[in-house]
Amino acid sequence: MIQLKNLNLRRGLKELLLGANLTLNPGYKTGLTGANGAGKSSLFALLMGELHADSGDALLPPHWTIAHVAQETPALERSALDYVLDGDHELRQLEQELQDAEERHDGNAIGHLHGELARIDAYAAPARAGKLLTGLGFDVDAQQRSVASFSGGWRMRLNLAQALMCRSDLLLLDEPTNHLDLETVLWLEDWLQGYPGTLLMISHDRDFLDSVCDHIVEVANQDLTLYTGNYSQFEVMRAEKMARQQGEYEKQQRQIAHLESFVNRFKAKASKARQAQSRVKALEKLERIAPAHVASPFDFHFDSPDNLPNPLLKLEQADVGYGSATILSGLNLSVEAGARIGLLGVNGAGKSTLVKLLSGDLAPLRGEIVNAQTLKIGYFAQHTLETLREDETPLQHMQRLAPTTRELELRSFLGGFNFRGDAATDPVGPMSGGEKARLALAMIVWQKPNLLLLDEPTNHLDLEMRHALTMALQDFSGALIVVSHDRSLLEATTDIFWLVSHGKVQPFDGDLEDYRQWRLTLLADAGKPSSGDAQGLNRKEQKRQEAEARQRLSQLRKPLQNKLNKLEKELDQLSAAKAELDGFMASADAYGDANRQRLADAVRRQGEVATRLAEVEEAWLEAQAELETLEQAE
Structure with missing residues (x-):
């Protein structure tokens, strides 16, 4: 289980958690909710070992494997399928050990490692990775494309697939639906419902939280409060709790007003001085109840349009x-x-x-x-x-x-x-x-x-x-x-x-x-x-529709990619030429009598290269922008 005991956590000068306690049992599917800046992402960083508590304890089982979605995706030339398979760290480690054993011709180690690979069902791993990628919107052809060929949003999907590929005990997801469309959200929802490990998720999609989570942790007032149920049930329970708190607050305010009234009326009278003093002490000892208040920081509306023609x-x-x-x-x-x-x-x-x-x-x-x-x-x-x-x-x-x-x-x-x-x-x-x-x-x-x-x-x-x-x-x-x-x-x-x-x-x-x-x-x-x-x-028509959409976009992507490749090659050549010219003109030899003509040629050539370099860079930027627009198009 996950246990946080008397936890104090700070980021810079800001106290995020103060004496917080929380217990999450294995198998809990927990949504983390709270205002921006309350400490949700910092809590994730703590669980991953990237942050350390200022005091208190954060205890996780030492043998647990933790999976999370990487925020950066290197522009790799390896295929999307191989990249997702990298998420199964045990698989990759065993494969490396097997390769080493085969190079050593170590028969005993080879036999043992094949047994270990069978134990983790390694031979079905590519099919499992392919299924994840299909669910996240990558067709068979896309699964073989290089990671570098995908735009930012699709690379985030690859990172999500890699995290899901990991056979983890604890899965940490921070806004997993941000780069997904509705269809993919539905698929992910279904996948997470069947996830056997412990899930801790930050999300602002209430329907998603309702469908996946069986517990909610509220991060508020430097504390962690665990509620049983999904997000809708949490809202009801929080409202009931706040109603009780508000009632207790109002009752206490009446008590405080009564005590203060007594003190103000009788503190100057010698006959009542002792009783007044006891009321002052009672006020000082009173543990104040805060008013219940969860007001939205947002307050706006759309003014009525000046004109509303029909049709628009x-x-x-x-x-x-x-x-x-x-x-x-x-x-x-x-x-x-x-x-x-x-x-x-x-x-x-x-x-x-x-x-x-x-x-x-x-x-x-x-x-x-x-x-x-x-x-x-x-x-x-x-x-x-x-x-x-x-x-x-x-x-x-x-x-x-x-x-x-x-x-x-x-x-x-x-x-x-x-x-x-x-x-x-x-x-x-x-x-x-x-x-x-x-x-x-x-x-x-x-x-x-x-x-x-x-x-x-x-x-x-x-x-x-x-x-x-x-x-x-x-x-x-x-x-x-x-x-x-x-x-x-x-x-x-x-x-x-x-x-x-x-x-x-x-x-x-x-x-x-x-x-x-x-x-x-x-x-x-x-x-x-x-x-x-x-x-x-039917499914056949659906596949044809998706294939035609891909084909239409591919017709545009291919010539653009070819143009980019050609421009990049010319950029490399021009940059090399510029470096060579700059090197020559910075040397003492360039200004000797023997190199007078070469220097003149170099000055002329340097101007030509600089002009062409600017033109090619501008063309590359335009082509890159067109390609990014195309990849963002649905």
Whole structure:
């Protein structure tokens, strides 16, 4: 079991835990919840041995194997499958020992090691790794691609697969759903439910916590409190506890008021001095009960749009894609005023591509998009965070949006997004992903859009901010189109769903639970049509859809990758030439009479190389940006 006894933990000058106690029995699936900065990630670092307690004990069984998701992924040339197999450390160690024994021709050791490999079922390991990768969205071809060929989000999936591959006793997961789509979240949920070890997980996805966890640990007030049940049950128990605490607090306040009143009335009277003094001592000894208070730091809403035309926009026989590759075709869609639409579909089907088309980031390859004259779009996607100016503050961002608005009004508005005091005037650069996402959302809210396009808006947001955003979206009077793996957000803010599949977009006849059952059935029953298949798609058609999406993207990726390779080769050649010229011109020999012509040639050549180097670097950056955009497209 995990035991924390009288634990004091500090980060810098901040006391995170003070005299905390916690016991987690083997097999517990525990969610860790608490405000940002309360100490959740520091507790993980403590369990992994990266931090040490200031005092107290953190006890884990010495033989336990601990698995966690690495935050960095080196650009390796080894295949994704081999990289995931590396997660089984015992397997890799035995394989290395076997190789050494074979080189020594040590028959006894070889026989023993084959027995050990059989014991851990090593020969099924590639199949197990392949199954993990398939569940996380990597097809058979992708499993053989090099790790270096994947974008950042997909590398995080590889790190997650590597952690799941480890035959661990304790699995630590910090926001595991952040880089996943809804389908992959459903698969991971199912996998974790069957995980035999002890699970400790930080997550801001309440549905995910509800489905996976049987215990919740609240990190608050420098303490750890264990609750039995899932997150919804935790909220009920915490509310009951706080109600009791508030009742006890109010009762004590009445008692304190009575004692203070007695002291104030009689302390000057000699006949009552002794009784007054005893009341003073009673007040001093009283162990004060704190008021129960869990107020959200977020308080904002969407103002009513200035105009709400109907329809807001229409797609007429529109095709969209990248370059010559079409991702979605024949789109005839209308977004009505007040529409609340959730987009569903497997990874790679084109959800983000559709949102980019609607936002104007992508122009239709064919057909047209007709916008109302007073259409005002608020668009949030992960790349939105990259448009923030790192050297500017939240207040400066707002002042650029509203140069004539008083600073006090802007500060008050930012306070609703928990940018209060110095937080409003700190530079954006060092901020966390959650803080940047809050600022980006604040800027969208200020502009009073009549159409909101939200592509995974809850990534990096904590539970309190997710709840505040959900409440604000429920009251939003404009139209909403959202892509999200957060089921709570989808269920609470959308009325209808569009299914993006097989290069088309069509209404999905059902709710989110119907979609969940359909997807789980497809995943579990590879060969049979799903009884919940509202669109009449069987597994074969599903595979074909995913293959066509991959093929469309591959048609664009290959020439871009070839272009990058060619540019990189030229960069290497130019850099070598520049280094050689710089070396010559820095030497004393360059300025002797014998090398006068060579020096002149070198000066001329240096200018040519520098000019060409700048051109090639610019072309490489553009090609790299195109490739990254393509890899982010669904």
